[in-house]
Amino acid sequence: MSVKLKVCGVTRPQDLAACAELGVDAVGINLWSGSRRGLTLAAAEALLAEVRPPPGLELVGVFVEPTAEEVRRAAEVLQLDLVQIVGAQEVTGFGLPYLWVVRGTPALAELRAPTPRPARALLDAAVPGYGGAGQTTDWGWAAAAVQRLAPLEVWLAGGITPANAALAIQQVRPAGLDVASGTELPGARRGEKDRAAIERLLAACRGD
Numbered sequence: 419m420s421v422k423l424k425v426c427g428v429t430r431p432q433d434l435a436a437c438a439e440l441g442v443d444a445v446g447i448n449l450w451s452g453s454r455r456g457l458t459l460a461a462a463e464a465l466l467a468e469v470r471p472p473p474g475l476e477l478v479g480v481f482v483e484p485t486a487e488e489v490r491r492a493a494e495v496l497q498l499d500l501v502q503i504v505g506a507q508e509v510t511g512f513g514l515p516y517l518w519v520v521r522g523t524p525a526l527a528e529l530r531a532p533t534p535r536p537a538r539a540l541l542d543a544a545v546p547g548y549g550g551a552g553q554t555t556d557w558g559w560a561a562a563a564v565q566r567l568a569p570l571e572v573w574l575a576g577g578i579t580p581a582n583a584a585l586a587i588q589q590v591r592p593a594g595l596d597v598a599s600g601t602e603l604p605g606a607r608r609g610e611k612d613r614a615a616i617e618r619l620l621a622a623c624r625g626d
């Protein structure tokens with residue numbers, strides 16, 4: 419089983435280029451000023467002018483409690499493939515293709531994809547600060563959520579690292595992994611990525 423990989427919170431051209439070169443499936447550009455990985459729209463535009471993701475490398479914009487206008491503008495300026503909107507409430511994509519973020523472990527019996535239908539679901543830990551804290555969610559619950567939401571594609575986020583990625587895949591059976599902290603060396607201050615960590619995550623995703 420081959421699992422996809424999204425590297426989230428890319429801030430530097432060399433990291434974006436490494437993702438493209440290594441065959442990562444998706445990259446996230448974080449547009450929330452509250453994140454240490456956050457870029458202004460102008461900085462994100464400059465990054466993408468330097469390195470444009472090649473066809474096949476999906477570009478995802480990450481937002482926290484945004485207005486519809488902010489999301490639409492960023493999607494247009496950056497030519498985003500998908501938007502990922504994190505909020506206090508369940509948020510859809512303001513009319514754009516979107517990742518449905520499920521934070522924490524809501525009751526499985528009530529877990530239903532919202533309308534309009536998302537491109538996929540993303541299961542993440544409910545952490546203070548909305549995300550990107552390197553904390554795992556409940557993998558037992560996540561495995562059941564993958565089954566419950568089928569045939570919707572479900573990706574796993576939250577505290578995935580090169581060391582636990584293979585086990586996460588084995589236990590949860592997600593279609594993809596979404597990783598921010600686990601692609602960085604300890605102490606990375608602005609989301610600087612570590613090529614070796616990305617290589618190890620890809621190896622786990624490919625079952626090497």
Ligand SMILES: O=C(O)c1ccccc1N[C@@H]1O[C@H](COP(=O)(O)O)[C@@H](O)[C@H]1O
Nearest residue numbers: 453549550551552576577596597598599
């Ligand atoms: O990465 C962030 O700083 C962030 C901030 C606000 C919302 C979402 C954020 N990132 C998302 O959180 C997951 C899990 O991160 P981690 O691997 O546990 O550090 C990440 O994949 C992003 O999609």
